[in-house]
Amino acid sequence: MNTNTTHLTDEQRIDWLRLIRSDNVGPRTFRSLINHFGSAREALARLPELARRGGAARQMRICGEDDARAEIDAGRAIGVSPVAPGEHGYPPRLALTDDAPPLLGLRGAPEPPMRPMIAIVGSRNASGAGLKFAARLSRDLGDAGFAIVSGLARGIDQAAHRAALDGGTIAMLAGGHDRVYPPEHEDLLEAMLESGAAMSEMPLGHVPRARDFPRRNRLISGASLGVVVIEAAHRSGSLITARIAAEQGREVFAVPGSPLDPRAAGTNDLIKQGATLVTEAADVINAVAPILERPVEVPGREPEHAPPDREPDAGDRARILNLLGPSPIGLDDLIRISGTSPAVVRTVLLELELAGRLERHGGGLVSLL
Amino acid sequence: MNTNTTHLTDEQRIDWLRLIRSDNVGPRTFRSLINHFGSAREALARLPELARRGGAARQMRICGEDDARAEIDAGRAIGVSPVAPGEHGYPPRLALTDDAPPLLGLRGAPEPPMRPMIAIVGSRNASGAGLKFAARLSRDLGDAGFAIVSGLARGIDQAAHRAALDGGTIAMLAGGHDRVYPPEHEDLLEAMLESGAAMSEMPLGHVPRARDFPRRNRLISGASLGVVVIEAAHRSGSLITARIAAEQGREVFAVPGSPLDPRAAGTNDLIKQGATLVTEAADVINAVAPILERPVEVPGREPEHAPPDREPDAGDRARILNLLGPSPIGLDDLIRISGTSPAVVRTVLLELELAGRLERHGGGLVSLL
Numbered sequence: 074m075n076t077n078t079t080h081l082t083d084e085q086r087i088d089w090l091r092l093i094r095s096d097n098v099g100p101r102t103f104r105s106l107i108n109h110f111g112s113a114r115e116a117l118a119r120l121p122e123l124a125r126r127g128g129a130a131r132q133m134r135i136c137g138e139d140d141a142r143a144e145i146d147a148g149r150a151i152g153v154s155p156v157a158p159g160e161h162g163y164p165p166r167l168a169l170t171d172d173a174p175p176l177l178g179l180r181g182a183p184e185p186p187m188r189p190m191i192a193i194v195g196s197r198n199a200s201g202a203g204l205k206f207a208a209r210l211s212r213d214l215g216d217a218g219f220a221i222v223s224g225l226a227r228g229i230d231q232a233a234h235r236a237a238l239d240g241g242t243i244a245m246l247a248g249g250h251d252r253v254y255p256p257e258h259e260d261l262l263e264a265m266l267e268s269g270a271a272m273s274e275m276p277l278g279h280v281p282r283a284r285d286f287p288r289r290n291r292l293i294s295g296a297s298l299g300v301v302v303i304e305a306a307h308r309s310g311s312l313i314t315a316r317i318a319a320e321q322g323r324e325v326f327a328v329p330g331s332p333l334d335p336r337a338a339g340t341n342d343l344i345k346q347g348a349t350l351v352t353e354a355a356d357v358i359n360a361v362a363p364i365l366e367r368p369v370e371v372p373g374r375e376p377e378h379a380p381p382d383r384e385p386d387a388g389d390r391a392r393i394l395n396l397l398g399p400s401p402i403g404l405d406d407l408i409r410i411s412g413t414s415p416a417v418v419r420t421v422l423l424e425l426e427l428a429g430r431l432e433r434h435g436g437g438l439v440s441l442l
Numbered sequence: 443m444n445t446n447t448t449h450l451t452d453e454q455r456i457d458w459l460r461l462i463r464s465d466n467v468g469p470r471t472f473r474s475l476i477n478h479f480g481s482a483r484e485a486l487a488r489l490p491e492l493a494r495r496g497g498a499a500r501q502m503r504i505c506g507e508d509d510a511r512a513e514i515d516a517g518r519a520i521g522v523s524p525v526a527p528g529e530h531g532y533p534p535r536l537a538l539t540d541d542a543p544p545l546l547g548l549r550g551a552p553e554p555p556m557r558p559m560i561a562i563v564g565s566r567n568a569s570g571a572g573l574k575f576a577a578r579l580s581r582d583l584g585d586a587g588f589a590i591v592s593g594l595a596r597g598i599d600q601a602a603h604r605a606a607l608d609g610g611t612i613a614m615l616a617g618g619h620d621r622v623y624p625p626e627h628e629d630l631l632e633a634m635l636e637s638g639a640a641m642s643e644m645p646l647g648h649v650p651r652a653r654d655f656p657r658r659n660r661l662i663s664g665a666s667l668g669v670v671v672i673e674a675a676h677r678s679g680s681l682i683t684a685r686i687a688a689e690q691g692r693e694v695f696a697v698p699g700s701p702l703d704p705r706a707a708g709t710n711d712l713i714k715q716g717a718t719l720v721t722e723a724a725d726v727i728n729a730v731a732p733i734l735e736r737p738v739e740v741p742g743r744e745p746e747h748a749p750p751d752r753e754p755d756a757g758d759r760a761r762i763l764n765l766l767g768p769s770p771i772g773l774d775d776l777i778r779i780s781g782t783s784p785a786v787v788r789t790v791l792l793e794l795e796l797a798g799r800l801e802r803h804g805g806g807l808v809s810l811l
Contacts, residue, residue: 202702202703205702206700206701328700328701329698329700329701329706329710329713329719330698330699330700331571331697331698331699331700331703331706332575332697332698332720332721333571333574333575334571337698337700338721341698341719341721342721344698344713344719345719345721345725350710350713350714350719352701352707352710352714353701356714
């Protein structure tokens, strides 16, 4: 598959946006639906029935074609293009994560997201030394050809973006493109757009809430070869990014600090847990060099349709529902214990998901809500 | 073997001191001589002949019985007891190193050197944070039952000793017991002697020279389960101690710091090379816990005498000398390539050593001087 060509037709793009904007459809459910029904269009047609079978309490809201078209047009008016995995401008490594956004709003230059990326994140309340080091590392990694990705936050994020302006730096946003957070960084973002980019999976107008930040952090780490954490206290957001990065198989780097400095507590802990200690750009470059040599192949979407062997019946649903609870359980276990075919189990899970009764976790685990 | 009983008679102790104080006899040569001749007395009797056969340019100086007795008496007058490996007061782990001093002058309490030891070393020119952390770590490790060993230097050493005064802390000296360096730490040393100890392999009156400090550092690391380096610039003495510690199979610990702080450059490098990152005492305690469970068995000295099969002849000497050069070569290689018996090779090496023509390195390597 070529990673640099457009895969979606205009019609498909509208369908994809409608599907991901419909109730109870997250990136993982989206992928299940596409794999199950072969196209977003077919999935959209089947959503109400699936949700009803899953026991939805009320009619599920499906995003209409006009709404989707309006969102795309409004985005285009301020320079936002919706790109899908495998398309030019969609970070190739992010496309390989299991909860990659089906569409990502791209504003700015499409080239930087295609380059090898390193994430630099850290404390909003950073020390002068932390800010200085972030700027130095960002500039050195930029000079070495990496695109720097971060979260546009105060402190470390800002210092990293600013030092990488010339080379093209990328901000992953937690809210819509017209709801920049924090607002005082709108100027920085404008400066970034000249040779860099901003990306968001959220619709225009979406004001970022607390839970959107960890969700956004998976884009920062997922798009990157590795995440460098510079200054992080215990239990800080940057450590969440580091944990997600490790789960995504990304390199985790941390900058050490004095044991007496609470802003280094998190980074020192990361090193104790196996993160690579960073004092200069070479530490990062040497660690990611072997990964850089491996090609990144993003599969095309809208796969050939393999219809399920049969539809689930009431007995299947009861059996599978009975095995589910608040503790996450793996798909493989569900198939094995229920003695039901994989396709049928997947369909039942989709039904429950669309009815808002199932939560998907990483590693193929699901639990009842 | 019991590690807590006296092994040497008074006569043997005099002989041991005479042997180690004679020209060209270092700890490794001492051990070779004792193993070869079965006793220091027998070795002393054979020294002149051995040195002559090895091609000594002039008569070698052998320490006389009166000189040895005078050194022991003068030491006793200021509270110094010469202890041998395996005797009470001689650090058991140090006794197992391959260049352990045959006699170590012990001043102060003999119990602390018998306890599990942790070395804390670091920059003389330490920061306030470094000194504070050294004191905290030293106190916490002391409270956990470890004896803290260091080098009585300014900066980190001093802070570590001072914080561990109550529990009994040990100073390894580079000079004689009456030549404390730096002189302004004489008061600290006096305070340490109440429940701790000072140890030196040097005779009274020996003023420490630059080369005595790395030599002394092997005592600090060798006596310990592990060495904690707190603040060390690139190419500093503490890094030498860390290197020796690693060669001796000791744990190496390092305290991280900001990449912008030159005093953390050495410790951050150590962590990159695999040292355990330390931010609290638990990091040290957890790492050494498995080692603590293994018993330390110090073999008794003056082994049964196994006389060599035959004395070397001129042909043996020529053959072995021919294989030696300025590059270190292993004993096993010498035996194999020369086709000569191990006992004969060892005797020839001893002869060369006593003639001042051979240097012994770690790992059984030797080179011609």
